Amino acid sequence: MFLKQAKRHAKIIIVALSILFLIAILNTDLSPDLYFIHWKPLENISCHYLEAEDVLPSADKVKFSSKSIFFHETSCKGGLDARQACAVESTARSHPDWEINVLFTAPATKDTLINNSVLLGQFQNVNFYRIHVVKYAEDTPLKKFVARGALNRTRWRISHASDVLRYLSLYKWGGVYLDLDVVVAKPLGSLVKNWAARESGIAVAAGAMAFSDDKVGRQVAEAAIRDIKWNYRGDVWGHNGPGVITRVLKNMCSTTDVWKMTTATCHGFEVYGPEYFYPIEWQKAHVYFERGHIDLDKAYVYHVWNHFSQHFKIQRGSPYDTLAKTFCPTAYSIFVDEFGRL
Template identity: 60%
Template sequence: MYPVRVLRRFNCYVISLLCLVCVTIVILHTDFAPDLYFLHWESLEDNSCHYQDSNDDLPVISSSVEMPEKSIFFHETSCKSGLDSRQACAVEAAARAHPKWQVNVLISAPIKGYQRGGSLSVLRKFRNVKLWRLKIWEYAKGTPLQDMVFNGALNRTRWRISHASDLLRYLSLYKYGGVYLDLDTVVAKALDPLPKNWSARESDENVASGIMSFSRDHVGRMVANATIK
């Protein structure tokens, strides 16, 4: 009887362990998954372009750059060198609908030879479109998010590209004010009639972050500071 009891107990341990592993795997693939910053997810997303200090064809956006109050920001954070046709269409739509606004495209990856063709060369023909290279260390310097960037938090997350995009969109509005648009957002008409501070509604309970506007007045600064915190 003794060996049978031991075997049964061993089987119970094995089954319990397998159940625990299965439950853990399921949780890690849901919205309830924690950000395990103490782990290194080296093989999931490559965000190395954010830290490349190479020279390229685009001017680097630095702390000395001044933005007009009517500014629109697009961020390309996926480390591909340029924009695809759909993204370029979003930028062009914003530029055409807002001829008196400055439309800024901030690209995290180094860009070489874009003048010879492609989507970026087409966008250069619009006088109100500005193409920038963004180096995240310099962009975050002197802001409340400096320590987060310098400590490498974006390298210790499972969703490196998405989190970089989240950080940079709020950082741009914190630094300059204006309008942020996702690169898959195509505006059909000018946004001028809207109030100075607004965001799109994602659902009855949630506010979207794919298109939003923070002004430079007291209200806009208060919202910008809250989102950064």
């Protein structure tokens, strides 16, 4: 009887210790994906860690100019699709004296690279590079965070890799970051040196940001990297993107009201209104792709919310069709069946 009770108690202790051990592991950068398991298969980003067959120069040790605009392609397709090519072309056309850097986290394939080079080769300010994520994070506060596989600890590996890398690039070099689902209509050089923009009344967005190499830009960049290091979460969609810049500015500007964030309250950092970068909110993203006209003359950038709109077909005569024809005419002519022309 005593022996049975001892065995039962031993089993209980082993189970309890196993649970505690699992909880401890899940709260470190060594965490497996156990608590992210759900019915959808997780995105495969093993391409981020491949080093063979690179056809692009490495960005890991490049020193970029502070007059740089960064795009990050974090899927494994090895090239740019129509919307992404339009984003890069529209930016290159409106910023001829800036470096436009497209950073791939996966090896680019020769075929897609040739296609993109034909499209964007006319712009001498467009550069393609390969990022090796572990090496790219070296000599930064996120070195161990990335090396220990934190970018795998999420349900949205492609998006959250992009979230982390945008702040990492701005921390390392300064400059401007843009999402690859934008159309750029006006030069951004006329804006203040350090800025982001509200996407709503409760959040500052991370789809377009500028952190310069001055004191204000360094302060925001360093605070963003610290926030990622200590507050990263893989179970909340926007936590590591807009969540980071929103939390940083709430602290820096001493207000939780994003409408009160100005250069005056934020010590020189500007938070622009959504009409300049996000004139159509994500809930109405379909408006970009349906036939009709929208009067959005204030916008510097049109963000088309690809996460929500990627399956929408672009109708001829739609706002996005008109934007593409106007601001990325080369992509518009090459990707005939993608811009509402059939």
